[in-house]
Amino acid sequence: MRLTICNDYQDMSQKAAAEFIELLKEKPDCTLGLATGSSPIGLYQNLIKAVQDGAVSFAKVKTYNLDEYVGLTADHDQSYAYFMRQNLFDHVDIPAGNTDIPSGSAPDTAAECRRYTAALAAIPGGQDIQLIGIGNNGHIGFNEPDVALSADTHEVTLSPSTIEANARFFASVAEVPKSAVTMGMRGILAAKKIVLVATGSGKAAILKQALYGPITTQVPASLLQLHPNVVIFADRDAAAEL
Ligand code: F6R
Numbered sequence: 001m002r003l004t005i006c007n008d009y010q011d012m013s014q015k016a017a018a019e020f021i022e023l024l025k026e027k028p029d030c031t032l033g034l035a036t037g038s039s040p041i042g043l044y045q046n047l048i049k050a051v052q053d054g055a056v057s058f059a060k061v062k063t064y065n066l067d068e069y070v071g072l073t074a075d076h077d078q079s080y081a082y083f084m085r086q087n088l089f090d091h092v093d094i095p096a097g098n099t100d101i102p103s104g105s106a107p108d109t110a111a112e113c114r115r116y117t118a119a120l121a122a123i124p125g126g127q128d129i130q131l132i133g134i135g136n137n138g139h140i141g142f143n144e145p146d147v148a149l150s151a152d153t154h155e156v157t158l159s160p161s162t163i164e165a166n167a168r169f170f171a172s173v174a175e176v177p178k179s180a181v182t183m184g185m186r187g188i189l190a191a192k193k194i195v196l197v198a199t200g201s202g203k204a205a206i207l208k209q210a211l212y213g214p215i216t217t218q219v220p221a222s223l224l225q226l227h228p229n230v231v232i233f234a235d236r237d238a239a240a241e242l
Pocket of ligand 1: 034035036037038039040066067132133134135136139140141142
């Protein structure tokens with residue numbers, strides 16, 4: 001585990017983006033696992049700039065996202081498909097067919113989960129980098145704290161704390177979807193390298209538990225301790241308890 005404490009959000013975004021830029025230069029046909037939420041937006045802005053400057057290209061890159069809300073179509077402005085177009089895909093040269101996000105509006109969610117699990121399993125050697133954030137409750141993807149975690153892509157009931165945390169993006173808490181489709185723990189841990197970005201004092205306590213506490217399904221991010229190549233970029237506020 002490699003921990004880099006960054007001055008602020010901007011510094012964290014730049015340093016985390018450098019991991020991706022280095023990979024894109026070395027392996028232009030890499031496979032990336034991507035995340036949504038507030039934490040990676042600055043990182044994506046740095047990647048967009050690197051493409052616009054001609055330093056890297058996404059022309060041969062394939063991407064897979066962690067998760068999607070159930071019940072939102074890809075054109076809903078709070079869907080993660082929409083988020084990815086707004087914050088990255090529409091601004092880089094990635095072919096539309098090279099991005100995969102589990103659908104939250106498939107007629108058969110279980111079948112969609114099976115499709116996504118198979119797509120992830122078919123990545124030779126796993127994602128080159130899987131980007132993740134960490135929920136206030138220790139979730140990664142939408143693998144919520146529970147007595148057991150699932151290995152494969154599955155539909156998960158969002159915990160009250162996640163619904164509350166994500167209500168900031170919706171008109172009211174009632175509009176936050178109650179469930180999501182998420183990559184399971186195997187899908188995440190299969191990556192060759194995992195880059196975790198954490199920002200803000202709200203993440204300080206859970207980041208400490210995840211990195212240095214007991215490995216427990218009640219803190220899904222604690223399972224990262226079992227992965228051989230995790231790189232963490234935390235700003236000073238998020239790293240305050242480390
Ligand atoms: C997003 C995801 C979530 C977020 C987490 C942190 O695709 O899977 O696990 O990474 O909820 O969200 P932010 O970055 O908004 O604090």
